[in-house]
Amino acid sequence: MATVGVLRETAGRERRVALTPDGAGRLRKQDVSVLVEAGAGSRAWFGDIDYEGAGAVVVTREQVYAESDVLLCLHPPEDVVAARPGQLLVGLLGPLTDLDLAQRLASAGITAISLDLLPRTLSRAQSMDALTSQANVAGYKAALLAAEAYAGFFPMLMTAAGTTRPAQVLVLGAGVAGLQAIATARRLGALVTGYDVREAARADIASTGAAVLDVSVPRGDGEGGYARTLSEDEGAAQQQGLDAAIPRFDVVITTAQVPGGPAPRLVSGNALAGMRPGSVLVDLASTVDGGNVEGSIPDTRVVTDAGITIIGAGNLASTVPAAASTAYARNLLALLTQLMPRGEVVLDLDDDVQAAVVVTHGGRLVNPRVRAALADFKEIRS
Known part of the structure; x- marks a missing residue:
């Protein structure tokens, strides 16, 4: 079974956390192991003891990187180079505005999923729509x-x-x-x-x-x-x-x-x-x-x-950290339910939802929107 890791956000004013104790408990009921970086939820008033009570294991940041198959975040981690090839990184990564990050993730062999690429016209993906949940807050x-x-x-x-x-x-x-x-x-x-x-x-x-x-x-x-x-x-x-x-x-x-x-x-x-x-x-x-x-x-x-x-x-959603984190965690759980139907990650780039949000995979930049944005950027620079 896959192991899901939760990283503490490194952006200075960010108070949200990618997964709440309730979300961790839901994953554990599916026999998915959950590792949470110590203090990851403290700024949203979710303590380490709350995560442990939900069945998660509280560890160091280094252990989250080393032992997780899936990494959950809101913003791209500043130390994302610590991720290893083949790991799945899920968050609001902003690849259309940070093309350099997209290329670095591809070069590192990381499979990156960015929920801000999800088309709002896909009705079956509404439960995964993190932009909507955070905009509402x-x-x-x-x-x-x-x-x-x-x-x-x-x-x-x-x-x-x-x-x-x-x-x-x-x-x-x-x-x-x-x-x-x-x-x-x-x-x-x-x-x-x-x-x-x-x-x-x-x-x-x-x-x-x-x-x-x-x-x-x-x-x-x-x-x-x-x-x-x-x-x-x-x-x-x-x-x-x-x-x-x-x-x-x-x-x-x-x-x-x-x-x-x-x-x-x-x-x-x-x-x-x-x-x-x-x-x-x-x-x-x-x-x-x-x-x-x-x-x-x-x-x-x-x-x-x-x-x-x-x-x-x-960044107003961060000022309502408990409610915003709860909504975001539900978005991630909806996505993980599709990605991990039997506890293991199964990617299908022919699926319309996954094709929309997967940015990099297998050492390549695979998302059409991001590739088009990169081509336009190179054309402008030339």
């Missing part, structure tokens, strides 16, 4: 973070001291995170408006009871349920419409991302200049490469000279 927390940072109330309050108007909230991007942010902000009593370039997403916004912002831009539906990159003219028209609309709102939450590409800039300096002092922006797409909001800095809260708060929040 992030959208919920974004609304709470915005409400905490906003100097007023989200709901309308009628008191003896008078009536306070509700906050006007705009959510840009109506994927999973955006729709959850809309729903949570509405539960908090705000007047919420949503915007997305995709036609289906506009219908989703309306279904929540929120208003739909229309800036007269053509449909931006792309492959796999994601938005496509807009043309230069379309992007300019969108920006003009957003620049005019954004200053009307007290709070703006942005969630728009394009797989394998930079996040679109939606809130420009012009829009910021028109916003009222005390306004709040929460950018869920904020990374070192930019984000949806001009001036957002990852994991940083900035108050501009004009009194506008900009919060770079690209």
Whole structure:
């Protein structure tokens, strides 16, 4: 029977863990051995004693690498070179944005599976969709973070001291995170408006009871349920419409991302200049490469000279570590159930789910999307 190993996350602000004690217990019921690095779950409030109680064995990081057939993580481990050829590494590896990592994994003979490549249109893979589960957590927390940072109330309050108007909230991007942010902000009593370039997403916004912002831009539906990159003219028209609309709102939450590409800039300096002092922006797409909001800095809260708060929040799911880890572990269990039907890893690259998420195998880069991205990158460099 295969042995599954759980690595402690090495990213500085990451608090999640790839497998919870409950998940470890479920694997043990299938006679799968589970090794957990000491302290792997401590930042999500899962102690080593909890894992041992579920039947896992708590060991050193070196032992996890040496004795596991399958390695579970969220982000690519900084010491992934410690993995041996033939080991299976499963996580949110980001191979479309880190092509060098994909090539190194292939050269090392590691079989890598990245759940962020899973197409959301595959209904049979919904239980494995880690991007959706983590985006759901992030959208919920974004609304709470915005409400905490906003100097007023989200709901309308009628008191003896008078009536306070509700906050006007705009959510840009109506994927999973955006729709959850809309729903949570509405539960908090705000007047919420949503915007997305995709036609289906506009219908989703309306279904929540929120208003739909229309800036007269053509449909931006792309492959796999994601938005496509807009043309230069379309992007300019969108920006003009957003620049005019954004200053009307007290709070703006942005969630728009394009797989394998930079996040679109939606809130420009012009829009910021028109916003009222005390306004709040929460950018869920904020990374070192930019984000949806001009001036957002990852994991940083900035108050501009004009009194506008900009919060770079690209890793919000990590701030709700217990719930996010539980959801992620269930995604991994769904995948492992398919990969290990009898306790041993069985790869089938003709299977549509596995073909979508397997990045490297047998010393080769086998994923078509990653290979295409690498070819495009080499063409640009040449």
